[in-house]
Amino acid sequence: MRQKPEPIERCLCDVIHEDVVNQVKDKMPEEETLYDLAELFKVFGDSTRIKILWALDEAEMCVCDIAALLNMTQSAISHQLRVLKQAQLVKNRKEGKVVYYSLDDDHVKQIFDQGLTHINED
Amino acid sequence: MRQKPEPIERCLCDVIHEDVVNQVKDKMPEEETLYDLAELFKVFGDSTRIKILWALDEAEMCVCDIAALLNMTQSAISHQLRVLKQAQLVKNRKEGKVVYYSLDDDHVKQIFDQGLTHINED
DNA sequence: TGAACATATGAATAATTGTTCATATAATAT
DNA sequence: ATATTATATGAACAATTATTCATATGTTCA
Numbered sequence: 403m404r405q406k407p408e409p410i411e412r413c414l415c416d417v418i419h420e421d422v423v424n425q426v427k428d429k430m431p432e433e434e435t436l437y438d439l440a441e442l443f444k445v446f447g448d449s450t451r452i453k454i455l456w457a458l459d460e461a462e463m464c465v466c467d468i469a470a471l472l473n474m475t476q477s478a479i480s481h482q483l484r485v486l487k488q489a490q491l492v493k494n495r496k497e498g499k500v501v502y503y504s505l506d507d508d509h510v511k512q513i514f515d516q517g518l519t520h521i522n523e524d
Numbered sequence: 525m526r527q528k529p530e531p532i533e534r535c536l537c538d539v540i541h542e543d544v545v546n547q548v549k550d551k552m553p554e555e556e557t558l559y560d561l562a563e564l565f566k567v568f569g570d571s572t573r574i575k576i577l578w579a580l581d582e583a584e585m586c587v588c589d590i591a592a593l594l595n596m597t598q599s600a601i602s603h604q605l606r607v608l609k610q611a612q613l614v615k616n617r618k619e620g621k622v623v624y625y626s627l628d629d630d631h632v633k634q635i636f637d638q639g640l641t642h643i644n645e646d
Numbered sequence: 647t648g649a650a651c652a653t654a655t656g657a658a659t660a661a662t663t664g665t666t667c668a669t670a671t672a673a674t675a676t
Numbered sequence: 677a678t679a680t681t682a683t684a685t686g687a688a689c690a691a692t693t694a695t696t697c698a699t700a701t702g703t704t705c706a
Contacts, residue, residue: 413588413598413682415622423589426582430593436578437571439639444569448694449562456558460548465653466535467545471552476535478695480654490645499652499703500537507645513638517561520631523612535652570664587683600665602684621673621682 445489446513450474451482454503455510458492462504567611568635572596573604577632580614584626 416423430436445451453472457463463471469479483503486492493506538545552558567573575594579585585593591601605625608614615628 415588416592419589436574440571440574442639443565447566447569449559452558452562466537467541470538509642516635517564
């Protein structure tokens, strides 16, 4: 998070396990792919956004509806909808003054379900 | 994130859409469930941890192996492994001085895949 | 045109968080 | 015992972020 890759300490394991480490290194996806993946999950990593997504999976709603539902300010919701939009998880349509938001991704529910499966384990 | 639920502004939509909002409200899962879900995704929302999980999905590795693989300090990795352990995503076994970490969850790869599917869209 | 309403947005702030540094703990070998 | 190695951990710091507040934008209606 802080800064870019840095000098490094070595230990004996690195020699002993060199083969395994190199094999894994070869199999690792692109740095950028993993970064994007983390960025996506970061969007899911906030309970306000989770609630918004969950709500929008039930029904299309306008900004102030969501604010009322979650008992939060319009501004806070609007800021979060912006984040969700940038992540292409929600889309919107304008009807007069009112902007209706809905899910823009079929996998949202599936990602939730995988998460819930983990939580509900043991 | 900051503090607890707060007073709220109302708008006309709340009256017009009252039924929809109430229906959604009834269907929403427990507050705690959604919070836990967000906490779980928060763990996935860091590229260092994503890399660690990805690596461990390929092979069991010790702390300094992971540090070497990712070109990061042992301390940074150790801190992150702690987070992953608390989320019950990894487990470890001790062999002398060396601590080997491995995945403790079958769904990690599936959660990754759902995320990747989203990223690779459009 | 002006008032009212719905939404968006920029700046400020408080809280959270990832990494570093120093050091502690634990195991092994000499 | 002592030195060495592998890992864990607490404090500190910098960076990020969610919400609030004030205000701007855009739409409708009188």
